[in-house]
Amino acid sequence: MSAKLPLLDESFEATQLMDAVSRKRMQQAQLLGLVMKEDATDYLHPETASEVLSAIYGATEATDPYACNSSELTGKFKELTTEATEKVFAGVPTWHALQKLPVAVMLTPCSTILSYSCICHPQHIYLGAASFQGENVEFVAENILHEYAHNWLYLLQEISPFxxxxxxxxxxxxxxxxxxxxxxxxxxxxxxxxxxxxxxxxxxxxxxxxxxxxxxxxxxxxxxxxxxxxxxxxxxxxxxxxxxxxx
Incomplete structure (x- = not known):
């Protein structure tokens, strides 16, 4: 039997996966001795999610050369990212329901990559300045969708390793x-x-x-x-x- 997959199957139960992930993260946080949040849904916040998974894998943003010293998007980078994200979801209207998953989009100072994501930093997308060269919205859109897809698959892997x-x-x-x-x-x-x-x-x-x-x-x-x-x-x-x- 084959799996139903996010972004590929309209019948995929995104809310069910998010609920399962949030509950599992809450359990893991307790086992790890982390400061507990009041509700399981708090573990869908990107920063809280990253705290738990970084503790599990022993890899924080500070020790990750691609995520280290990342910052929030501003100015033209932020404008292009917003436009590109809107383009992606306009292209496939059935994906709008998946926007319920909070995702932090950051700028990485690493000059060697276009974009990056990692299961250690769930619900995070890191874009390099190279993604914005030429201010090509279609190119930015592909890089965002690339990492957005990774982030959804990471959720499945949190529940059941491949x-x-x-x-x-x-x-x-x-x-x-x-x-x-x-x-x-x-x-x-x-x-x-x-x-x-x-x-x-x-x-x-x-x-x-x-x-x-x-x-x-x-x-x-x-x-x-x-x-x-x-x-x-x-x-x-x-x-x-x-x-x-x-x-």
């Missing part, structure tokens, strides 16, 4: 990025599938074909990975089904 962390096999993404775990490959395939879905709504067939090939290239590599969990396999099956459709 793989057993044995790291027995490592992979190279179709883009050439080496040394990726099986979970990282699923993440990459999922993001590409979401972008594919988005561009199909905009009738950009060339970009859609490129992304179809990318998703297939990811899934072909990991189809026999021994460390995939039942949930990981279910996600892979759904991604296979998605790219087999014409949208």
């Amino acid at each position: 793989s057993v962390d044995r790291w027995r096999m490592m992979y190279t993404l179709p883009s050439g990025t080496p040394n990726r775990s099986v979970t990282a490959v699923i993440d990459a395939a999922y993001v590409a599938a979401v972008l594919r879905y988005y561009y199909s709504k905009l009738d950009k067939s060339d970009r859609r074909r490129e992304l179809t090939a990318y998703v297939a290239g990811c899934l072909m590599q990991i189809r026999n990975d021994p460390d995939l969990t039942r949930v990981g396999l279910s996600v892979c099956r759904r991604l296979c089904e998605v790219i087999a459709t014409s949208d």
Whole structure:
């Protein structure tokens, strides 16, 4: 049986996932001895979420070179981000319900990346200044959607990991990025599938074909990975089904 996935399946129960994640974070905060919030919904606040997950993974913004010294968006960067975000949700109106998930969009001083997100810093998107070069709204929109998709998949992983962390096999993404775990490959395939879905709504067939090939290239590599969990396999099956459709 394949999983229902956010941003790809209109029937996906986003509120149900958010409720489950918030309750689990509250339980984890108690086990970690963190200062407790009054209500489980407080754990959907990006800063509170990051506090819990950073404690679990032992990685804070201060120790993350891509998130370190990040700041709020201002001026033209903020304007472009707002315009780009509106463009994304206008392109796929059924996604509006997913905006209930609070996401903090930050500017990273790291000059080597376009955008970044990490399960250690849930519900955070870090944009590099390079994303805004040329003030191309479509380019900013793709980078935002890329990381927004990652953040939704991280929520699923908080509830049920996609793989057993044995790291027995490592992979190279179709883009050439080496040394990726099986979970990282699923993440990459999922993001590409979401972008594919988005561009199909905009009738950009060339970009859609490129992304179809990318998703297939990811899934072909990991189809026999021994460390995939039942949930990981279910996600892979759904991604296979998605790219087999014409949208």
